[in-house]
Amino acid sequence: EPEVTQTPSHQVTQMGQxxxxxxxxxxxxxxxxxYRQILGQKVEFLVSFYNNEISEKSExxxxxxxxxxxxxxNFTLKIRSTKLEDSAMYFCASSPLGGAAYNEQFFGPGTRLxxx
Amino acid sequence: GENxxxxxxxxxxxxxDSAVIKCTYSxxxxxxxxxxxxxxxxxxxLIIDIRSNVGEKKDQRIAVTLNKTAKHFSLHIxxxxxxxxxxYFCAASIMLSTNAGKSTFGDGTTLTVKP
Numbered sequence: 347e348p349e350v351t352q353t354p355s356h357q358v359t360q361m362g363q364x365x366x367x368x369x370x371x372x373x374x375x376x377x378x379x380x381y382r383q384i385l386g387q388k389v390e391f392l393v394s395f396y397n398n399e400i401s402e403k404s405e406x407x408x409x410x411x412x413x414x415x416x417x418x419x420n421f422t423l424k425i426r427s428t429k430l431e432d433s434a435m436y437f438c439a440s441s442p443l444g445g446a447a448y449n450e451q452f453f454g455p456g457t458r459l460x461x462x
Numbered sequence: 463g464e465n466x467x468x469x470x471x472x473x474x475x476x477x478x479d480s481a482v483i484k485c486t487y488s489x490x491x492x493x494x495x496x497x498x499x500x501x502x503x504x505x506x507x508l509i510i511d512i513r514s515n516v517g518e519k520k521d522q523r524i525a526v527t528l529n530k531t532a533k534h535f536s537l538h539i540x541x542x543x544x545x546x547x548x549x550y551f552c553a554a555s556i557m558l559s560t561n562a563g564k565s566t567f568g569d570g571t572t573l574t575v576k577p
Contacts, residue, residue, distance in 0.1 A: 377562035388569045389498075389506060389551060394562035401561030405463075437505060441562070450496070451565075453505040 348372045350454035352438050358460045362427050367457045369421045369438030378421045379439040379451060380413065382406070389437070395421065428461045435459075464489040466554050468568025476576055481542050483571045485552035486534040492554040494563075495528060495535050500549045500570075509550075510537070542575045549573070 351370045359365050371378055380392040393413055394401040400413065412424045421440075425432055435456045443449040465488040475481050485495075493514040498506035512519045512526045512535065519526050523542075528535040539546055549570045557563040 379562065379565075389500075389553075389567040391565050391567070394564060396562040402556075402564035404564070450508050450511065453507070455505050 350438055350440055350452050352436075352454040352457050354457060355455065356458045356460070358462065359428055361430060361461055365425050365428055365459065367423045367425075367436050367438075367459070369423075369440075369454055370419055371421055371438070371440030372442070372452060373419070375440035375442045375452070377401075377441040377443070377451075378413075378415070379441075380423045381437045381439065381453075382434040383437065383456075384434045392423070425459075428459075430461050433459055433461045464492060464554055464556070464564075464566040466552060466566045466568045468552050468571060470571060471569065472572045472574070474574045474576065475542050477542060477544060479542055481537075481539045481546070481573055481575075483537045483550055483552070483573075484534060485536070485554070485568050486532075487554035487566070488533065489554070489556065490530075490533065491556050492566075494555040494557045495526070496553050496555065496565075497524075497526060497537050498551045498553065498567075500551060502548075506551060539573075542573075544575050544577050547573055547575045 353368045378395040383389045391404050393403040393407045410426045437456045438454040439451040441451045468485045496511035499509045500506045523540045525538040551570045552568040553565045555565040
């Protein structure tokens with residue numbers, strides 16, 4: 347069964363550094379999402395993406411964050427200048443349908459980001 | 463923005479008993495309500511979902527009810543088993559016809575099923 351994949355599984359970085367988290371959504375999916383989950387807390391929506399543009403974003407998704415679908419298969423989340431509070435598990439998700447025909451979002455295994 | 467409240471935060475039941483988790487939401491535009499199960503260190507996995515034009519949905523031991531007027535929805539697990547032990551999250555989503563939508567999650571309920 348096809349799955350969403352994410353790399354790396356764990357990323358350690360120094361405060362102020364840029365990080366890029368990578369996701370490969372399921373191949374025929376059209377809608378893409380990033381979420382984060384601080385250890386022991388709830389899942390928080392960051393951004394959704396469709397048709398090569400951002401659909402929705404949360405208050406967390408400020409100017410330090412950006413997303414891109416550079417080559418038709420990868421979906422990336424970039425954090426320009428990481429802060430300590432960016433340490434979290436970042437989940438990518440994709441969905442085959444959206445809008446009025448909304449359907450299940452399939453989550454990737456996550457990337458654990460640790461900012462020192 | 464949307465606010466989702468989930469109760470209880472922890473729930474302990476005996477194997478074979480039922481478990482009920484409740485969520486309320488604030489934005490009447492929310493039209494899709496998934497429930498996720500998350501085991502320790504794993505990704506959230508959808509266990510059941512309901513759309514705003516449906517009042518109840520059942521899948522074997524799991525059922526979800528939605529009251530749009532009161533803006534609340536509930537997860538019911540019957541005949542619980544130890545492998546049901548996990549954190550359960552509800553979510554309220556606004557899905558529009560022209561974009562990928564947005565989801566707000568509840569704080570989660572840690573369910574423990576004692577053998």
